[in-house]
Structures are given as structure tokens and as C-alpha cells.
Amino acid sequence: MSAAAEAHEHHGPPPIHYSSRINPAVLGIFLFIGSEIMLFGSFFTAYFFDRIVARPAQWPPLDAAGVPFERPWFLALINTLILVTSSFTIHWATVACKRGNRAGLQAGMVLTFLLGLTFLLTQVIEYHRIGFNTHDTAFAATFFGLTGLHGCHVFIGLLILLAMTIRAFRGHFSPESHHGLEVGGIYWHFVDVMWIVVYVTVYVL
């Protein structure tokens, strides 16, 4: 440590000079999402190879009785609507926070969390009753791979939502300070948008 540091031990670092108008946490979450998109991209690449390049005779493949595996697209569509709704409720919560409406913030967060939880539980039940398992050809691998990876993101997202909800009830967000809310919200929107892509790829195409 230099003489300068010793002489000035009683104050901390100089005020940070921000060279960009974007908030570091917001930029950080956007870069993180870029990385996440690439992670999903690697799963979609595996899907592409197994579905297109490997030229499967039948997609979805036939089960023991000679009937193609059925993908529960209707249940998943309802689940999709639930998740998309949660994107609107978290947006509502953020707007409410910015307007100083604490009750709106809290209600929005609780609703978002419950919708997300419903989505995840529905998916668990769907896995349980779906009628095929991970070892049933590359079709099942990509199905469980993509929906499972997304399910992990919903789980992490729920933990973040839980933290945000707790903080909302403790009054830690205000119209002036809501970056924590915004960053978590951006992540949740990402999880929702990614689901739509996963849904179309896995259940519809």
C-alpha cells in the first residue's frame, strides 16, 4: 500500500465515473441473457442434428404398439398461456412500483410467482404422465433436453421471483430504486420468450 492510501485510509474509493448511460446491472443481465441464448442455441443445434441431419424415418417415433408418441401440445399450450400471462403480471408489478403503488407491486409479484409455480408443477405432472422416457430415441432426448433446460430456468427464475417478492413486501423497492426488480423482470421475460420458441419447436413442429 502506498503512502497515499495510508494518508487517506478514512475514505473509500473515489466516486465511480460511469462512461455509459446504461446501468451496469441491466447491461450485465443482458449479456448474461446473450450467453443463455447461446446455451439454448446449443440445445437447438443438437435438436437440428437429430431431427434434420440424422434423417429420422419417423418423428415422433413409434412406440411399442406402433403408434407415434403423442406430444401433449394442448396442455402445453395452456401452460404457455399461463407463462405468458406471468410476463404481463411482472410488467404490471414493475410499472406499479415506478408509480409508487406498493399494493400493485406486491399483488403483481405474488401473481407472477404463483403463475410460474403453476407452470413448473404442470410440467412435472406432464413429465410423469407423458408415456415416454429419456431413453426413447433421440426424439425423447431433445424433448426432455429442451423442456428440461427451460424447466431449470423456470426454477431459477422462481427463486429470483421469490426473493423479489420478499423484498417487495419488505418495502425495498421504491419509485427511485427498482433496479433489482427490473433485472429480475428482464430475466423472467427472457424465460417466457424462450418458452414460446421451445414450445413451437418441441410440441408443434
Add this chain to the structure above:
Amino acid sequence: MTSVAHDHHHAPASPSGLRKFTAPGWYRVLWTTPLVGLIGLGIVGLIRSAAGWDPVWKSGPLATVGTVSFPMGLLIGLGGFDFWTYYASGKKTRPESHDGHGATSWKDYFRINTDHKVIGIQYTVTTMFFFVVSGLMALLFRAELAKPGDQYFNPQTFNILVTEHAILMILLVIIPAFAGLGNIVIPLMIGASDMAFPKLNALSYWLLPIAGITFMAGMFAPGGGPSAGWTCYAPLCAHQPMGNIFFNMAVQWGGASSIMTALNFLVTIITMRAPGMTFWRMPLLVWANFSTSLLVVLATPFIAGSQFFELFDRVMHTNFFEASGGGYVLGYQHIFWFYSHPAVYIMLLPGFGIISEVIAVMSRKPIFGYRLMALSLLAILVLGFSVWAHHMYVAGMAGWLRVPMMASTLLIAVPTGIKIFSWLATMWNGKINFNTPMLWATGFIATFVIGGLSGVWLGAVSIDIPVSSTYFIVAHIHYVLFGGSVFTIFTGIYYWYPKVTGRMYNEKLGKLHFWMTFIGFNATFFPMHYLGTQGMPRRVADYAPRFHDLNAFASIASYFLGASTAIFLFNMIWSWTKGEVVGSNPWRAMTLEWQVSSPPPIFNFEEVPQIVGGPYEFGVPGARHAILGSAQAEPVATGGH
């Protein structure tokens, strides 16, 4: 760091009694690691018994979860998540008392520490530890290769050593060594007091030893270590012993560490530059780390994905790459190389930045073609994503992919050539000071040109096909990763050593280290070009007797090369306490890190500096890079002529 004890700044007196076991630190690690680790294993057992799967305790799932849960316990014990759990649960987070800043004793390097300079040292020392470990592995299998036939290791052990040597050198030495040097230097160079996310920075360092230990634990896994080569090709890898699970998971830890650091670098560089530090005034090292970090953030998820698929194929019996179940075997190689080719640039671009700094400063001349130097980094970044399949010419992929991949591969020689010629033009007519960093920098150019040219050869389909999987590949990769990356790491370590320690390394030993490495390196690896063209296959413990002479020569040379590392380590350790004390700017450089004391003050700058010019205006009358606060203002001698 000198031992000026200010309890005010540093961790409060260590807690006593039982509090020791609840405060973040190694005492807490003692119980959190087994607790969280066993909880993870217990959950596996619970799920499996609930689902009625037999056996309930199965080694594959247990190893998969265990390589996550035990390290998580370690991180929780160390306090890596304390801030976020406090924040998330809505508790009052501890006010920033700067507890985690600076280091007063060696013990502070074994804690979660948020000071970028401490983290940089943690990174660099860790990478040097693994450099020695995986270097010793190389010496072991060079002993085996000294003559044909089986001497010391059976083929399986030989392959384990080769695999571990390669993956440790790549993921635990070269990539994090640049993260370490970048950590020390980037905030200083752009005039910031720390990184944008110091707590994330501390956490991302601690993922690194976890990755290293997991890789090495894999060697001793029941059934045998990972032996499928560092590329871990499917489906071979999924059918190998259990050590490969450790391999797959360690890649995830190393990759996560790498992504988090890169994200931190990017946010720091974008949002925390000092006033006046426009992108076109940034030192080239900052530019280099900026482009590398973009590459890491975008490419690393692909290796994570490839290792996940392999893990699923083994543990969950999926068929991503199993042809028998409709999977596409070559998919693994495509996904793997989509990361691992850009990874070559992740391992080189920061080195290019270091070389640019050293060559400009030691030649006392402005860097030649500054803007093109920066833009060529971005060109390599973009092109780097378009060449992955040149690793797969003989893999049986679609034939039409070959020529486009060859074209883009050869195209990369253009931005790389721009850099080489700009360095040479910078040195042209310069007042060159051939001290240790400059010797390493020029040695780098010599060896890297050889490696780069053999890379151009290998990019050509017609040459690549006959030499695929021969020692020609081994020679090429060592010329770019040792003669390229490792040489730049040594350049950086010698160049910033006086800044980090406040003392100068021993110049004679530094030069001896360089010459021994340079000669030993070329003597070891140059003959492998010839061996490769003669058809000696790589990754095989035995070889035909006609290859004996050159292999014996390479083995002897490799021991000479290994001995040079001992000199380096002695020099570093001895000089840290006994070296000559030097002032803040022994190289008379203009970049900001040299304008503060050595070692730098705890918060780097008293006031945010004002940037007024480019970083390399040596010999330009009246040129200045930065204006610092009154206490630190020492005008820099810019003259070189």
C-alpha cells in the same frame, strides 16, 4: 503487499469460539461442504427410491450431483453467496466496509476477497500451480515416449495423462491466466477503482480451483479416469469409465467461471471508463480483453451444452449422439468445435493485447496502426465463429462444408497478419530495450508465426487429411498454445511483476528462463512436425521403432524445458520479498496502471483520472495520456528519441 495493518480496512479480528464456525471461512467450510454435499447425494437417493429405480445408490447420478453439491457447500462455507442470500431474503446487507479489499497476509488470498488486484494474484498463482502440475504430467508421458514399447504406464494411464495434461493446460492455465492478468490490469488501465461486480468477481475466481480439483479427482474415480482426450468425443466418452463424469462437470465449473469473468470485464469496460477514455483511446490490452470477453460470453455455452449432452447420454440414457437410438454422432463434434475453435482465440487475443503493450513500450514508439490493431481483433472474433468444421475434415461430415471452412480459415490469416506486421513495424527503427518482457514478446512473434503458418497449412483440406491425428497436429497446437499463449502469459507476468509486487524480478534469471524455454520448446516440438508428416499417430503410448531417435531427442528437450520452469518459479518467489524495490513506472510506460504507486493503492486512484490522449504516444512532443489528481501527477517521460 507490505504489511501495513489497518484493521479499519481489513477483515475484523478473526471470530473466536463457535462463531468461527458460523462466520465465512475455512472453519465453516469444514461442515458446510459435507452437509450440502451429502444433502445433494441424499436427494438423488430419495428421488430414485421414490421412482422405484434400482439400485437406489448408483454411481453415475451420485457422481453427477456430487460434483455440484460438494463444491456448492465449499462456496457457501467460504461465504461466496453471503451477500446474495442476505439480499434475496430481504435482510440488511452488510454495509460496504471494504472488508474484502486488499490483502495484508498470505491468508487473505485464501478468502473470498473482492479486490480485483488480490483476485488477479489468486488467479495467476492458481494457474501457475496447475501449469506445474499438468507440465509434470507431460514430463511423465514424455518419459514413456522416450523409447518405443511399454515402459512405465499402460496405454490407459498414458491416455489419462494426455487428457488431463491438455484439459488442465487449456481450462486451468491459459484461459484463467489471462483472466488473472486482466483482473489486475483492466480496472487500472481504464481508470476505475475496481471491477463492475466485485462480489461476482470473487465468486468466479473460486469456481476455478473447484474445476481443477474436479478434473484431477476424475483421475482417481472408481473405474478409471477420463482418457478420451481433451476433446472427449462422443460416443467414446459416454462409454468410458466414470472419470468422464468428473470431466464433464469440471468443464461446467471452468466454463461458468470463464463466462462470469468475461461478463464482468465487458460491463467494466463499457460502463466504468474514466472521463475522456473513449474506445479509441483504450490501451490495446483492454481492446483485446473486450473482444475476448465477447467471444467467451457467446461461445462458452456451446461447450457447456456439449458436455451436458454427453453426461445425459451416459447418466440419463438419452440418445443425443448414440446412433443406435437415432442420435447424430457428429453433432457432438460440431457443437464442441463451435466453442473450441473460438476458444483458440480466447486463448490468443488477450495475449495479442499483452504483446502490443510490451512492444510499444519497449520500442519507445507509438504502436503501428492502432485502429487496425483494434479492428483486427474484432475481425478475428467474427471470423472465429465461422471456421469450426476445419477440425472435422476427416470426421465424415458433409463434404460441401469443407471448402467454405477452408476459405474462412485461410481468411483469418489476414487480421492475424495485420497484427504481426504492425508489431514488426512498431519495432522498426525503435529504440528497442531487449529486457525480459521484450525477449518474450519477440520470441512469441517468432514461434507464433511458425504455429500460425502450420495452421494455414492445416486449414487447407489437402494437407490436413494426410496429417490428421498425427504429431503434426501436436506440433501445431503447441506452437500456437505454448509458443503463442504461454509465451504471452510469461511476457505479461514479467511486464507487470514490478507493478504487482513493487519489486523487480531478477533480470539475469528472467533472461535465462527465456532462453532455456525458447530453446527447449523448439527442440521439443519442432521435430514433431517431421514425425507427423512421417505418420506417427498422436495419443498412442507406443510407436514404431523408426520414430525412436527424434522422440528420444524431444523427450530430453522436454526435460530441459521443464527445468526452465523451476528457474521461473524461483525468480518469482525470491524476487517477491528480495527483489530490488522499483518506483511506480520502471518501464516509463504511459498507460494508467503505471501512473499509480507499485503495488497500486487500495482503491487505485484518489480521484478519477482525466484521459487526454492515446496510450502509446511515445516520442510525440507534448503528448499525454492522462492527467491524474495532484498527489499522483508525475509527468511521464515520453521521449524515446
